């Protein structure tokens with residue numbers, strides 16, 4: 001095919017390649033989900049429907065790229081997809097990996113919405129959208145620490161949010177009063193407040209809320225103690 005005289009503009013396109021032999025994490029995160037969750041009246045602090053919808057979307061992404069995936073982990077409005085260090089998916093192009101994974105996730109979110117929210121229609125003025133980034137981790141120790149970081153973050157956020165909203169919803173405190181009560185407390189003190197003031201044992205809270213959601217490369221959904229099983233999870237992927 002003859003080339004036009006405009007063809008040279010291709011030279012301005014740059015290709016950003018991710019470092020070879022590094023574990024790639026593609027992390028997607030809901031844009032303005034503070035507002036989004038408010039608009040669609042998500043239950044506080046956890047909406048089971050919304051979390052299950054996130055898991056269903058992530059499962060479809062994992063299964064689409066299963067030969068390159070190690071696992072995926074999600075909480076709240078975010079999901080991390082962890083790719084093998086020798087993955088050659090899209091020749092390790094940053095833009096392809098980031099945009100294709102996030103757009104596949106988003107189209108699934110819209111497509112599967114009615115299954116999880118059968119009585120709530122998506123409004124064109126409040127559509128879900130997600131950002132995405134790729135990060136390379138140079139060795140097995142750092143990728144294990146990455147997953148551990150997201151897992152611990154899930155625990156810290158969930159414990160805080162669970163006590164915070166119980167103090168408001170059950171004990172009738174204002175947001176400020178609940179914030180003041182929790183200020184400076186450590187994890188065990190928060191659990192004690194939840195037990196004494198709200199008569200709730202944190203251990204009995206749903207596993208999905210406490211531990212986040214992990215999807216294996218086979219598409220199996222688990223709510224497990226990631227730290228305890230970290231070596232097992234990466235076995236064979238060193």
Ligand SMILES: Nc1nc2c(ncn2[C@@H]2O[C@H](COP(=O)(O)OP(=O)(O)OP(=O)(O)O)[C@@H](O)[C@H]2O)c(=O)[nH]1
Pocket residue numbers: 029030031032033034035037038042043044045046047048050051076077
């Ligand atoms: N009520 C409720 N809110 C949720 C749930 N999951 C996520 N959210 C909301 O989503 C927010 C996610 O945090 P961020 O990603 O830091 O906030 P964001 O508003 O999405 O901001 P950007 O990501 O910077 O656009 C939480 O702070 C909650 O407000 C849920 O199950 N229930």
Ligand SMILES: [Mg+2]
Pocket residue numbers: 029030031032033034077
């Ligand atoms: Mg967000």
